[in-house]
Amino acid sequence: MEFLQNVLAVIFVLGVMILIHELGHFLAARYFDVRVEVFSFGFGPRLFGKIVGETDYRVCAFPLGGYVKMTGEQPGDERKDDPREFMSKPRWQRLIIALMGPVFNLLLAVGLLLGLYMVHFERLAIQTEPAVLGGVAPNSPASQAGLREGDRIAAIDGKQNPNWEDVTMRIVASAKQVVLLTIERDGKTFDAAVTPVADPVSGIGNPGWSERVPIQAGDLEPGMPAEKGGLQKGDLLVAIDGEAIQSPYKLPEVLQRKAGQPVTLEYARNGQRMTTTLTAIYRQVGEQPASWKIGVILREKFERITTRLSFGEALRESIDQNRKNATLIIQFLQGLVQRRMSPKSLEGPIGIARLSGQAARQGSFDLIMLMSAISLNLGIFNLLPIPILDGGVICLLLFESLIGRDISLAVKERIVQVGFVFLMLLFVFVIYNDIVKSLARG
Numbered sequence: 001m002e003f004l005q006n007v008l009a010v011i012f013v014l015g016v017m018i019l020i021h022e023l024g025h026f027l028a029a030r031y032f033d034v035r036v037e038v039f040s041f042g043f044g045p046r047l048f049g050k051i052v053g054e055t056d057y058r059v060c061a062f063p064l065g066g067y068v069k070m071t072g073e074q075p076g077d078e079r080k081d082d083p084r085e086f087m088s089k090p091r092w093q094r095l096i097i098a099l100m101g102p103v104f105n106l107l108l109a110v111g112l113l114l115g116l117y118m119v120h121f122e123r124l125a126i127q128t129e130p131a132v133l134g135g136v137a138p139n140s141p142a143s144q145a146g147l148r149e150g151d152r153i154a155a156i157d158g159k160q161n162p163n164w165e166d167v168t169m170r171i172v173a174s175a176k177q178v179v180l181l182t183i184e185r186d187g188k189t190f191d192a193a194v195t196p197v198a199d200p201v202s203g204i205g206n207p208g209w210s211e212r213v214p215i216q217a218g219d220l221e222p223g224m225p226a227e228k229g230g231l232q233k234g235d236l237l238v239a240i241d242g243e244a245i246q247s248p249y250k251l252p253e254v255l256q257r258k259a260g261q262p263v264t265l266e267y268a269r270n271g272q273r274m275t276t277t278l279t280a281i282y283r284q285v286g287e288q289p290a291s292w293k294i295g296v297i298l299r300e301k302f303e304r305i306t307t308r309l310s311f312g313e314a315l316r317e318s319i320d321q322n323r324k325n326a327t328l329i330i331q332f333l334q335g336l337v338q339r340r341m342s343p344k345s346l347e348g349p350i351g352i353a354r355l356s357g358q359a360a361r362q363g364s365f366d367l368i369m370l371m372s373a374i375s376l377n378l379g380i381f382n383l384l385p386i387p388i389l390d391g392g393v394i395c396l397l398l399f400e401s402l403i404g405r406d407i408s409l410a411v412k413e414r415i416v417q418v419g420f421v422f423l424m425l426l427f428v429f430v431i432y433n434d435i436v437k438s439l440a441r442g
Contacts, residue, residue, distance in 0.1 A: 011063050013371050015041065017105065017378050018066040024104030025068045028097040035084040038069035070097075074416070091397050098393040105379030110318050112372040117314035120365050125303040126211050127165040131156075133209050135247025138256075140208020145194040147183065147209060149247070154189055155182035164211055169324055171196055173331035175205040176340040198340075210247035214301040217267070224295020229265070229276040231296060236268040248298040255280045255292040322376055329380050387419025 018041060029036050035054060042060035049058030072085030131153035136142045156162050156170050157180050175198040183192050196205035217235040220227045237245045240254045241263050262279045280292035309317060383391040400406055
């Protein structure tokens with residue numbers, strides 16, 4: 001059932017993205033009086049459709065894409081010197097037609113968040129709070145840089161008094177890249193540098209620190225000390241041996257330090273404080289090194305702030321959020337080119353299907369957020385200077401304008417072939433990457 005939900009969700013999400021993208025090309029082509037032969041949702045054999053005027057509006061067998069076929073668009077198409085052929089139009093018109101697909105995706109990303117924020121604007125309360133460390137993982141980049149629980153990040157790469165949103169935006173695309181910090185501790189400040197590592201599952205930058213947030217008990221392993229000691233899913237973990245638990249790192253840290261000695265765990269349930277004494281068991285789980293465990297999954301409890309925004313506020317917030325996300329995407333791409341970021345951060349069709357299914361099950365708000373993010377990604381990806389993508393077409397038109405003549409047909413055909421092979425290799429890679437990440441998640 002979950003698999004079917006994922007399939008239906010990804011068809012819906014990608015379907016909207018594709019239709020909007022191709023609609024941009026289509027409307028621009030019609031505006032400049034270019035003959036459009038086909039408006040297709042999907043690739044491969046035609047399943048059904050309807051011919052209206054001179055255009056075949058069709059649905060094809062493979063829904064992971066779409067296209068608008070204009071007369072005389074491809075390098076190998078027969079030229080008839082028809083003024084309505086794509087290649088008969090001035091370069092600036094062809095450039096606008098190529099540009100409108102990505103532009104419509106970017107407009108959709110802004111429009112989706114605009115509408116959402118006017119009905120339901122939600123953010124984590126921690127995002128706007130000062131960046132005070134709730135915990136630091138042992139042997140992590142943050143620990144090696146000398147950072148401790150309770151330190152406040154007073155500046156990050158020159159930005160003064162950042163909140164947690166500022167810090168997160170800077171860190172996630174900074175794997176294997178030095179990040180300069182100013183740290184405030186006990187009223188004094190000092191400079192530090194941290195180099196986040198790539199997270200083994202997501203591939204994003206991970207410095208090994210955590211916000212100061214409440215920690216809840218998640219799933220409990222049957223027969224392990226946590227369950228035997230009376231802990232239940234949803235309990236708020238308060239302290240262990242008198243040390244406050246304000247991050248997911250504190251409890252494991254104390255368990256390793258105590259090395260099997262009994263510990264006193266204080267927790268809250270329905271507002272009532274309780275304590276239990278537990279003795280950790282030394283064991284190995286999966287491929288992780290053996291360590292002292294009590295058999296509980298820790299969950300961070302983030303407080304959410306929910307409100308509605310006026311049209312003007314929602315528009316500003318939507319544009320600002322998409323600007324931040326676009327900056328992050330570009331930083332990720334730079335990190336991939338520089339081989340700092342892991343390709344595991346990429347999501348292919350399987351990953352998008354999983355995320356779409358999860359978002360659909362969580363509700364319409366999460367689904368709209370995901371659709372906006374995917375639309376933004378699709379718009380930026382299509383602007384990359386890769387042959388057969390819109391960005392490649394735009395670059396080629398700009399180059400031809402610069403040299404004052406068209407590139408030969410043979411060269412254009414070879415460019416298209418190279419671009420096709422590259423995209424096929426990329427498609428195979430992201431599918432493989434999706435499978436590996438799915439297996440890693442269990």
